Amino acid sequence: MELKPSPLALPFPDLPGIGGVTLRVARARYKDWDRADLTYVELAPGTAVAGVLTRSACASSEVEMGREQVRDGSARALVVNAGNSNAFTGYRGREAVEQIMAQVADHLGCARGEVFVSSTGVIGVPLPRDRAKAGIDAALTADPCDWETAAATIGTTDTFPKGAGAAAIVGETRVELAGIVKGSGMIAPDMATMLGYVFTDAAVAPAFLQQLLTDINRRTFSCITVDGDTSTSDTVLVFATGAACNPPIASFDDPGADAFAGALEDVCRRLAHLVVRDGEGASKFIEVAVTGAVSDESAHRIALSVANSPLVKTAIAGEDANWGRVVMAVGKAGEPADRDRLSIGFGGHWAAREGQPVDPLDEAPLAEHLRGQDIRIDVDLALGDGRASVWTCDLTHGYIAINGDYRS
Numbered sequence: 001m002e003l004k005p006s007p008l009a010l011p012f013p014d015l016p017g018i019g020g021v022t023l024r025v026a027r028a029r030y031k032d033w034d035r036a037d038l039t040y041v042e043l044a045p046g047t048a049v050a051g052v053l054t055r056s057a058c059a060s061s062e063v064e065m066g067r068e069q070v071r072d073g074s075a076r077a078l079v080v081n082a083g084n085s086n087a088f089t090g091y092r093g094r095e096a097v098e099q100i101m102a103q104v105a106d107h108l109g110c111a112r113g114e115v116f117v118s119s120t121g122v123i124g125v126p127l128p129r130d131r132a133k134a135g136i137d138a139a140l141t142a143d144p145c146d147w148e149t150a151a152a153t154i155g156t157t158d159t160f161p162k163g164a165g166a167a168a169i170v171g172e173t174r175v176e177l178a179g180i181v182k183g184s185g186m187i188a189p190d191m192a193t194m195l196g197y198v199f200t201d202a203a204v205a206p207a208f209l210q211q212l213l214t215d216i217n218r219r220t221f222s223c224i225t226v227d228g229d230t231s232t233s234d235t236v237l238v239f240a241t242g243a244a245c246n247p248p249i250a251s252f253d254d255p256g257a258d259a260f261a262g263a264l265e266d267v268c269r270r271l272a273h274l275v276v277r278d279g280e281g282a283s284k285f286i287e288v289a290v291t292g293a294v295s296d297e298s299a300h301r302i303a304l305s306v307a308n309s310p311l312v313k314t315a316i317a318g319e320d321a322n323w324g325r326v327v328m329a330v331g332k333a334g335e336p337a338d339r340d341r342l343s344i345g346f347g348g349h350w351a352a353r354e355g356q357p358v359d360p361l362d363e364a365p366l367a368e369h370l371r372g373q374d375i376r377i378d379v380d381l382a383l384g385d386g387r388a389s390v391w392t393c394d395l396t397h398g399y400i401a402i403n404g405d406y407r408s
Contacts, residue, residue: 026136096132
């Protein structure tokens with residue numbers, strides 16, 4: 001089916017070129033569509049890499065191999081296939097990945113383990129090796145493309161290309177960051193989002209880059225959910241080419257480490273928000289902010305319980321300030337909560353305080369807030385100092401329409 005752009009879509013930003021990064025796309029024709037569906041990124045020798053990948057027990061071969069590859073911390077290329085996830089495909093799926101890695105490694109003269117592969121799309125269909133080979137052949141000789149083209153090519157049910165950029169001063173050197181992401185459904189990552197890639201010309205030690213990404217991920221990609229389902233292919237990778245020739249960053253003691261970490265977190269958070277803004281069928285972007293929990297971890301689990309509730313999400317779609325559904329979601333989270341201390345609000349206006357509805361309640365500001373596109377749900381448990389925010393979207397008929405004929 002033809003997808004209309006999400007009403008929450010944002011324009012693609014003007015992203016800087018990143019030294020040591022060359023983008024190309026090609027048509028492997030993994031599905032019956034007239035569009036580029038293979039992205040090839042060539043990286044300069046010496047590029048460091050860090051990654052977080054899905055915790056799914058039914059992960060694709062790309063993910064299984066990627067988990068091993070990031071331990072070495074070195075990358076020379078990235079290949080992203082769209083339209084076929086190559087998950088649940090047994091030895092045939094692994095052989096397809098190995099073929100791609102070998103083909104690119106032979107071209108670059110690098111180790112096969114330095115070639116990272118991601119695939120996204122339909123589960124249970126082996127990646128066609130002949131189409132992959134032809135697609136790689138075409139990509140290796142294609143003209144370089146821009147970030148927006150690459151971002152559009154990695155998408156599947158995405159309705160708009162997603163990117164974000166930032167800069168930081170490391171020592172006396174300006175370093176650039178640019179990232180692209182795809183995802184709009186099967187989003188409850190438990191680690192990352194579906195497929196996301198951040199590139200920087202900064203020189204960063206692989207171990208420190210991994211430390212940063214692991215920490216930042218907990219506050220960004222692991223705080224989004226569209227439908228409560230975790231993909232078999234979830235992957236976020238960060239590549240640092242070192243082309244800026246800054247003094248290498250190996251710890252927070254090094255000059256500019258804090259600035260670089262802040263820039264990386266900014267990019268990851270904005271990319272994560274873009275995935276939610278393109279949630280399948282979404283018409284509202286929702287932040288669930290929990291305070292007063294016994295711990296940050298408890299607050300996070302409560303926020304996810306609210307964000308994943310179909311009843312809460314449909315109430316927001318219907319612009320109904322139904323705080324009772326939020327109370328339900330808090331109560332089922334399995335975390336400490338006291339009904340008589342609990343407060344619920346929408347857009348900065350309390351609907352219920354300390355276990356009972358506000359009396360008298362002026363519903364006009366609540367209704368006005370819910371008519372907007374950016375919605376905030378506040379939950380205060382009044383039990384401690386724990387806090388967390390999770391981002392999600394509403395649940396509409398569009399989600400069913402998109403997923404009802406996903407394979408066709």
